[in-house]
Structure formats: structure tokens, C-alpha cells
Amino acid sequence: MSEAGMSTQKITLAKGLNMGLRKAMEADDKVLIAGEDVGKLGGVFRITDGLQKDFGEDRVIDSPLAESGIVGTAVGMALRGYRPVVEIQFDGFVYPAYDQIVCQVAKFTYRSQGKVKMPMVIRIPFGGGIGAVEHHSESPEAQFAHTPGLKVVACSNPVDGYWMIQQAIAHDDPVIFLEPKRQYHADKAELDESATPEPLFSSRVVRKGEDVTVLAYGPTVKTALKCAEAAEQEGRSLEVIDLRTLSPLDMRPVYESVRRTGRVVVTHEAHVNLGMGSELAARITEECFYSLEAPVLRVGAFDHPYPPSRIEEEYLPDLDRVLDAVDRTFAF
Amino acid sequence: MSEAGMSTQKITLAKGLNMGLRKAMEADDKVLIAGEDVGKLGGVFRITDGLQKDFGEDRVIDSPLAESGIVGTAVGMALRGYRPVVEIQFDGFVYPAYDQIVCQVAKFTYRSQGKVKMPMVIRIPFGGGIGAVEHHSESPEAQFAHTPGLKVVACSNPVDGYWMIQQAIAHDDPVIFLEPKRQYHADKAELDESATPEPLFSSRVVRKGEDVTVLAYGPTVKTALKCAEAAEQEGRSLEVIDLRTLSPLDMRPVYESVRRTGRVVVTHEAHVNLGMGSELAARITEECFYSLEAPVLRVGAFDHPYPPSRIEEEYLPDLDRVLDAVDRTFAF
Amino acid sequence: MNDPAGFGPDLAEVFGPSQSDGGPELVQLLTPEGERVHHPEFDMEFSAEQLLGFYRDMVLTRRIDVEATALQRHGELGIWAQLLGQEAAQIGAGRALKPQDYVFPTYREHGVAWCRGLDPLKLLGLFRGVDQGSWDPTEANFGLYTIVIGAQTLHATGYAMGVQRDGLVGTGDPDRDMAVIAHFGDGASSQGDVNESFIFAASYNAPVVFFCQNNQWAISEPIERQTRIPLYQRALGFGFPGIRVDGNDVMATYAVTQAALKRAREGNGPSFIEAYTYRMGAHTTTDDPTRYRLNDDLERWKLRDPIERLKVYLRRNGLVDQKFFDDLDAEAKELGHHLREGCKSLPDPKPLDQFGYVFQEITEELAAQRDGFAAYLESFEEVQS
Amino acid sequence: MNDPAGFGPDLAEVFGPSQSDGGPELVQLLTPEGERVHHPEFDMEFSAEQLLGFYRDMVLTRRIDVEATALQRHGELGIWAQLLGQEAAQIGAGRALKPQDYVFPTYREHGVAWCRGLDPLKLLGLFRGVDQGSWDPTEANFGLYTIVIGAQTLHATGYAMGVQRDGLVGTGDPDRDMAVIAHFGDGASSQGDVNESFIFAASYNAPVVFFCQNNQWAISEPIERQTRIPLYQRALGFGFPGIRVDGNDVMATYAVTQAALKRAREGNGPSFIEAYTYRMGAHTTTDDPTRYRLNDDLERWKLRDPIERLKVYLRRNGLVDQKFFDDLDAEAKELGHHLREGCKSLPDPKPLDQFGYVFQEITEELAAQRDGFAAYLESFEEVQS
């Protein structure tokens, strides 16, 4: 497998996550998976495909249909020394578990002054663009990032999916792990299993540029990269940063970039109002006040609930809306 | 009662809310109250004191101990034409009801394209400073303000308590109604029942000033006012705005103020990271970019869970920390 | 599952029989073979007209389902939740309702919607993605489809508490008294919300009937994951009666639901009905049940088809002639046509309208966002023109 | 509560007897009058040593409670959750545990904590506001106090699922087999989480005992608001046994809990114990029960005091002498002294330390906040000095 020259293959995000989960389960038999339909079905997105067959029903646990129960029992398993990886079937169904997440998962370590470890990963397929009905296209990240005691990361591509899920599982604090569901089966990328991944809680410049810094994560990274290409045609050079970690934020590369460009656009699928963009704007303005040529502009979902899917593409931030914001940063 | 000259009296916030609830129940027999211990006990803070006695058990409903059930059944009562006013006993216990609030209460009107009304008030005593144990001192407002379909208001004083609760109950959209619990029995104010209240969704300049704009709501309004007094000694003039409405935000008086002062400090008890301050900072910077002499500074709770009560006063934003931020706005 | 430690009641007794055929507690009036049987508690006479009505409802409901499934295959719907096999459970329950009763459905109650007189075209909006299932719930006292599992059971209970406060329970006037019915699935029975709704309903003696279609599956999870005893017994733990009825038997489902609704209307409080049935299709059109269940099971359940058994009964008892079937066939075709044509011409939602649906009145904030978006869209049109 | 509509099982039968005295289903080994009685299922012999141990535990537990209540009155604690009246329920349950068993408490399990050997001083931290009840749960297999009602029942169930995976259930070796016990109140039984924990425990047959102290009140709400049938019957709806035991009878509570734990350890799954008792004090020191309950009730329950009845029994059977009482008195005084002195010298928490408790390792972000705060604090000191 990892022999020289044999270790790369083209994979989707779904495959990367599946491979990463498998690796994590092989590496540590305390790793358990729990959730609705994660067993025989392999999850509705097939991310856990084949794992129950190979690791058994005790390690890949089909749960009763109750999210609070899934997370709450996972807390108990973590207290017993296990490392549960919980799958929430869709973003909109994390809310029945919200209390357990923000009052228990997030607080056990603090409550015990560090004596209790809570190594849990809560995987959430998030974001829209798959033509689904209500509650299947939400972007709940800001609520978790606002909660001390949780770490929140979002992967954006197959290779990150593979590494980040393993790193999250190996991490001793609870991690909300966001997966851009519209990317699951979209693009393939080359995975080199022998590579050394970057640290989990780090942001990454995914495209160098000079004129405007575009911040994105999860599903909007692809959008941002397309924007950068399009902008290049028009002679504008965008620097794109894939934030990857939403809490804690890794602001160093962001500040470094903004000090060069003086202009920032943040884009995410979550609502603009009190979304990650607000926090990024506030921090960047505080830190780079005299470098900014324009205020940080935010391109996200409008502040109404996720619309019927026939118009979701007009609701979600897209190439044009991000480019429009890029233009506007020059209008100040 | 409301005869000329007879209509004013000195009341606490607890009293103002209690009187306001009573008025609302008298005015409309569709108004119901539901929650834990709201009946004979009058609520743990006595806000519903005497109401069950006067309006009966059918209108002041002691609920089983289940917050999701309380809010979920209130949704049903609203669908049947009632106007439920739900009491959540403490801020930290709103989370079991979170799913019903963000997926049902917030979305019914949107889901039905306006055909369904959801006139519900969810009262939440919020904030710290009462020497309580864990989960009794939370400030969950940002999470609700991030959710389209909910309106979020916070009262800061007895007179507002009296009027705002009546306005919220009369309003046809769901309102998260935040009450600064440490103020319940703290200060008294003169209530003139014959006065005409300002609109519910409006912010208010509570102290005029020239040098720095201080934005506050709920429990921090008092802090901000004290700051303004202290600053005056030092020759600095602070303008204090009581935001009152957190969603929608009423930015007009804020922008107007900032354009004059060029400096802003926001203070709230919620965590700074992704708190209301982030959104305010982002919007103000976008709108008043060239008026700002310094970035918007935020003074809130540190980003760790609410600490043991013996040190809560050091954790909560106080006079000194706000004044320190005011100073810092001059250091840019 | 006996108890060697001798702790408490005999579990074998409590747990009841194996669930594969519904067990002896299954209320049945019509066997899978179309044989009319009698029940000591829920027996009932049906007129030919009633039975033909049930038959027609089931056939047309199945037609809606088949058409919608086809529409999804042709890309006209994003997804569809099939009810294949559950027609009797839904028609039996739906026809037991009085006009004044109020229904809280899940996302699969197409048959109940039919009984309420909702144009099935309205059901397609949600699945096509042109709206959120945005019919007016007061039109036919049929609530909006609910996707978050179990949430609607609390709404039903609260609504029933409202009905109590309106004085519309136990008035003695059967045309005024109201009941509420909450639909949900076997999987849903594990949600905290559903169990809390039992607690509230029991505590306030609310006029609500909990109608659970145990179709044996919650996507890929079998009923045994949710409960180790027959599901109807759950209600006993909350202090109200539970009944298991053959959900593929429209007569029995009707009889039991009618009794439960009557009970609620008369002020005798909540009850729980487990309609024992089977999801013959996939969970939704995106599901692949071959990954998790045996074809044998499906074949076994086909023999209990709810429509077939009533057809056999009607035929055997000379209650029907060929003309009835021909007419029904034509009606079904017409319905199919209505759905196909109607679906394609459902108007797309308008992005700018969405801002106006959030609240009863648009806020300044949202109006500004809408106007900004409108200006942005216009700028494109300008460029393009 | 009979059923005129004749729907389903006879509710009078299901609902059982009135709850005022616990009813005939109440397992009792020692009457309120100190009379030893026998029970067909849960009878048990106790040595004098055991009984004296129980007595001592109850007296010292009550002393902890009295001292803590006084400390609150003197402003040394912010609040205190009293257990007055619930000593037998807690000692009976606590002493039935083996060292390897694991306890998930609420915020009122001071007696159970005592049985686990936790220094009661550690309990005061939470109520004084110097920590969050931050003992190491692995020290005595005694989990942290949980304030969000019911949340811990899911943790207990998950922990028990972990124990199953560790192969520590039904090994045949009673010193290896483990059980988990989840404590909660009558009010908690209405929470979704608690009901979900029943579902998970039943579904996986987890080795967990649900131990509910029905002290008749959830703050001001009487048990009738939470359930209209005896609470222990709730378990039957989930497919595992429920037992109501006299929670003021330490012998019976011990016997029943021991049997339930054994059952769990041997792999026979979950069970539910309703310890029927009474909260003789206020809900917490900030509560005023005179607003919502009758003094008569309290007086009636005083006659069932858990300590008194054992004392009568011990005396009447000559199992005790005055020296025992004198020694115990001295021990209680000593304990009181320990608490009073210890409480006042509990170190205050350090604001800067708080940043370091959030995660296993402090993040850069938090370290920066901490350092900024430290600098800010220093600037004050500079000003002041």
C-alpha cells in the first residue's frame, strides 16, 4: 500500500473520509463510530461504507433514532476511555443533540479542570447545493464556534478529508468536524498516504495573490478558487485562504495576507448575520486597522431560512457574488 | 390606576415584568403562560407571582420538567390561535429546547410562506452575577440572533421590562425575550403607565456623549452608564446606546453616533468570539469605514465557560475593563 | 429474555410475543387472505359504500405514490418519500377523522392528506423544491409536513391542549368535540420529543391520538433497534392505552382509530395506536434497501398487500363489479395526468420573495438585503442586455 | 380514570393504586414503625454490623447536609441542595455498589458520594463557587455532579455500553463484572434525555441501573405533573423491569438495588428503581416550599423518617448500645468541624487558571486572551502600588 510509488491514488472526499476513518480504527481499537444508519447502509452518504463489516457491530454502532441519545451516550463512552466518532446524518438534525454538545461535550474538561478528557469527533455533513428538502442544507458552524470548549474544523477537499479526520480522532478535545456534503462525490484529488499532513488547527493559503484576500472554508473554498481564476482574467490577483479551522481560528496567515493586500472578502454558506465572517471582520479590523483599504466584506447566505432547493443556487454565495464583493472592496 | 397623577410608581424589573405580563393577560385572553414552577411558586424569580391565582391553571400552566416539551407544545398552542409566553427557568436550560426553537418556532412562518403565525414569547433570564452554579449564568443571545425567523430583544430596566414584555406578547412573530436576572430585584425606577412606549425593535441613546460610543444591552447597560459617569470625571464624554433589540438590529442610531464619535466599544456578557460584538463591529466598520478613528473594540466574557461564581466578577465585563477599552480606542 | 436474577416482573410476559407477524395482540378485521374476522373489542360493520370508498382511496393514493416516484426518476422531483404498502394504515386513519379534527403529519402521510381533501399536487411542492410544503394548514386542518423526526408530536399535543382550553372536548356534541392526531414512525418513537409528548399528553389528559406507523424500518434500522418489546406497549409506561392494529387492514385501522379519536373527543385523553405495517418501497427515492434488508421479507409482506386483500373481499362478497374497477382505473389515470402536468407547471419560487416570508411583516434589515440583492440582480441584467 | 369508551386495557388496572403511601407494590423490609417485615422477592438477612454501618452512614450524611445548610445560611456557600429525608435511599443505593461500579449522580447525591469515600468537603466546592465540583471521577468511580436535569442518564448508558465493550459484563467473576448506576429525580423522568437513555439501554441491553429518587417534588411541581401512574411503571413501556421500593427504608433500598446491580453485572440488562421518598427540606436553600406545599404532608412524612425507624429497630432488637450513639455523635461533630473549617479554607479559584482548563492543552488564542488579561491585571497593580 505505502510502498514507494504505490502510495498515491485518486480519491473523492467521501473516499478520503472513509479511508481516514478506517485508518483511525485500525490504529486505535478505542475508536468507535456511532450514528443513524452507519452500519449496513454505510451512512446515507456512504462515508462509513464497509466499516461495520470489517470492525463489527460493537465498533460501528447503529443507533436508535435520537441525536441527543447518540451524543449523550458517546459522552459516556468517552468517559470510559473510548474515542467515539459520531455521525449526525444531516446538519439540520444536530439540534436535538445541541444541549448535550454545548453543555456536556464542551464543558466536561473545563468542569473537571482538565481531569476529564472528552476525545469525541462529531461529524456533520453541512451546507447546501444538493437539491434537498428543508433541514438538509444548514450551516451551523458559528453556533459551535461561539461555544468555548469545542473545536470546530471544516475540510474542503479529499486529501484534507483523509488527514483531518484522522487528526481529529487522535485529538484529545472534542472536535466538530464539518464536511461539505456537496463535495462528497464531486471532485477527485491525488492522495499520497506517505505525505506528512499539516497540523489540524492550521489555515492554509491555497492560492497566492496580491490584491484581495479571500477567506473561505468547506464548500466555499472551491468557489473562492474559481473566483481567483476568473479574477485573474481581469487582471486581479486574489489570495485564497482555506481556513480549515474555525475554532480556534488560525489568524496568523490571515493577518499576514491582509497586511499585504489591504482588502478582504469572507465567504461562507452560513447566514451573514453573526456568521464566521462577523468574527473574522472584527478581528481583522482590530489587528490590521491601518492596513485595510476597505472594510472586510462578507458574502454568505441571506438572512432568511434556507430556501426551497429550486433556488438554492441563487441563495448560496457563488462566483458572481464573491467577485462582486471583490469589486466593492475597490470602491471604498 | 391610570388616573392623572396616580399612574406612576417605583418598581423593580421583576415587578415591571410581572405587571406587564398581567396587563397582557388582561388585554387578550389568548395569552397563556407556560413553564416550570410558574404557577403556585410564581417562578423561581417570582416573575409570574400571583398570575396563576388570578388567571387559573389553564392560563398559567405548570409544565412537566422538559424544555423541548414546553416549547414544542407552545408551538401547538400558537397554531391553535393562542399566544404562549414560555418561561425558561435559566439561560443554561434553553438548550434542550433549542431544536424546537431554531427548527420549528423560527421556521413556521417561513415554511408556510407567511400563512402561519407564530406569536410566541420565550422569556429567558440571562447573564451572570448572582453567585450561581454552572449553567445558571449563560448569555445565549448570539445563537438566537444568528437564526433567521427569531426576533431577539433584551430589556435593561424596570420600565422597559414593563413595556417591552407587553409589546413582545402583542407581536405576531416569535420573540426571544432576554431578562438580565441580576437586575430583577436590583434598582427601582419610576413607571408611568400612561406614557407611550417606544417601538419594541428600536435602540435608544440612554446617554448623550461626544467622544466614544458605548453599545450595551441587558445587564451591561448599567455598567456602560457607570463608565460614562466615571469617564466624565476624566473629561471624556461617552455616548451610551442601549441596543434593546438584537435581532433585527436597529443600526440607525448607532451609525449616527459613530459618525460623530469615531470610536466604539461594545460590551456584553456573552463570549467575545462570535458574540453580538462581532456583528456590530463588522456592520459598523462596513458602514462607517471612514469615520472610524479606531477599530470597534469588544469587551465581553472571556472565551472559556462561565467560571465558578467566586470569580465571576472578574470574568464579566466591568467598569474597569470597559474603561480600559475606551482608553485603547484612543491608542490607535 | 428471561430473568435469571429473578428481578421484577417476568420479562417474557412483559415483552410479549415475537413481532414477525404482529403477534396475537394484533387487531385484525380482514386477514391477508381477504377473510373477514371479528374482534371482541373493535368489531364494526361497514357498508359496501364505505368499503368501496376505502378501496378507491387506497388505489388512488397508491397512484399518487407511483406517479410521484416516476416524476422523481424523470428529474421532476428532487426526492420522494414513498408510502407503498402503507395505504391501509393511512386511509383507515384518515377516514376515521371528522372534519373538525386536526392532523399533524410526518413527510409520508400522502394518504391522510388525500383523505383531508388536499390536492396531491400541493404535496409535490416540497419534494420538487418549489416550496416547503407551504399549504395553509387551516384549510383542511392538515398541518405542514414535518421533517425533523418527532417534532410534530409535541405540536399536536400543544394543539390538543389548546382545544381543551377552547372547551371543545367532552361537550356531549359529537359534531363539536375535536380530536388531534399525531403521525410518526417507528424510528421516531426513540426521539426525546416523542416521549415528552407522551408525558405532556398524559399529564394534561390532552385529546390527542398518537398514530405510529410501524413500517419495521427507520431507513436501514430495523424496529428491534428502537424497542425490544412491541411498540404499542410503550404507551402503558406513560399511563395511557396502546393498541397494535394490523396496519395493512383498512377496516381494523379505521375501527381502532375511530375508537381512539372518539375517546379523545369525549375527554378521555390520549391513546397510542401502533399500525403494524411494512414499507414496501425504499425509504425515499435516494435509498437503496437492498443494502440492508432481505428480499424474502419483502416478498412475505407482498402477500399482505393492503389493497389486494380488500379487493379479494369485495369480489368474494359480490360488493363490486367490473365497471367500478374500470371507472377507478380511469380516475387514477386522470389523477396521474393531473400530477404529471401539474408538477411541471408548479411555479418556481422567486428569490426576492423569500425575504418576505420570514416574518409576518418584513423587517427593515431584510428589506435592505432584498433590495441590495435586487439591485445586484438588475446590474447583471443590464450587463447582459 | 376508567375508560367509558372501552378502549384498550382497563386503565384503572394499569394505573395502579393512589400514590400517597407508595401503594401495595412498595417493597419494604422495615416499616416506618421500625417493624421488620418480609418480602417474597427481595427478602434479605442483614448482619448487625451492616445495619450499624447503614445507621452511621445515614447519621453522618445528615450531618453533612445540616452543616452545609448552615454554611449556606452563614454565607459560606452560595446555595446548597439538601437531601434531608432521602438518606436511606442514598445509603441503601450507595452501599449496594461494588468498588468497580460507576456512579452518575445528580446534584443531590451527597449520601452516595459518602458511600464512595469522597471527602464531603469536595462536594462543597461547587456550592461555594470555588470550582464546578471538579473532583476526579475516576478516583472513586463517582462521576461529576450534573446540573442539567437528566443529562447524566445518557452518560451512564454510554458508559455502560463501554463496559460491555470492555467485556466486563457476565464474565462469571463477580469481582470483575461491572454495573453502572444513574441517579435522577422524579422531575427528571420527564426529560427527553432520560427517556432516550431508557431506549438506548434497552436496545443494547446495557448494564445500567436507573435509580430514581421520587421525592414527590420537582421544585414546586408535584409528581402528578410528571406522571399519572406510579413512576416505576414507566420502565415497563421500554421493556425492562421497574420496581418501587420504600426509599425511606435503607434495608429495602439496599436489597433491591443490590439485586438490580447484580442483574446488570451478569448481563441481564437495565432496570429501573423508583425509591419512593420525600424531600423534607426545601428544593435548595433558595427555595420556599411553603408557597406550594402543605405542612401536613411534611408532618406525615416526618413519621417515616429513615433514620428514626432504623434506630427504633436497632434499639428494640438490642443491636446497639449507648456507646455506639455517643461515638457516632462525636464522629458527627468531628465531621461538622472538618466541613466548617475546610469550607472556609477552600482556595478561591484563580481567574488566569480558567483559560487553561478549557482544553487538554491551552490554545494560542486562549493563551493570548489570558496573557492580555494578565497584563491588564498587572497594570492595575502597578497603578495601585
Ligand SMILES: Cc1ncc(C[n+]2csc(CCOP(=O)(O)OP(=O)(O)O)c2C)c(N)n1
Ligand atoms: C431529527 C432527525 N434525525 C434524522 C433524520 C433523518 N431521517 C429522515 S427519515 C428517518 C427515518 C425515520 O424512520 P421512521 O420514524 O420509522 O419513519 P419512516 O421513514 O419509516 O416512515 C431519518 C433517520 C430526520 N429527518 N430528523
Ligand SMILES: Cc1ncc(C[n+]2csc(CCOP(=O)(O)OP(=O)(O)O)c2C)c(N)n1
Ligand atoms: C434542563 C434543566 N431544566 C431546569 C433545571 C432547573 N431545576 C433544577 S432542579 C429542578 C427540579 C428537579 O426535580 P427532580 O428531578 O425531581 O429532582 P429533585 O430536585 O427533586 O432531587 C429544576 C427544574 C435544570 N437544572 N435543568
Ligand SMILES: [Mg+2]
Ligand atoms: Mg419506519
Ligand SMILES: [Mg+2]
Ligand atoms: Mg424530585
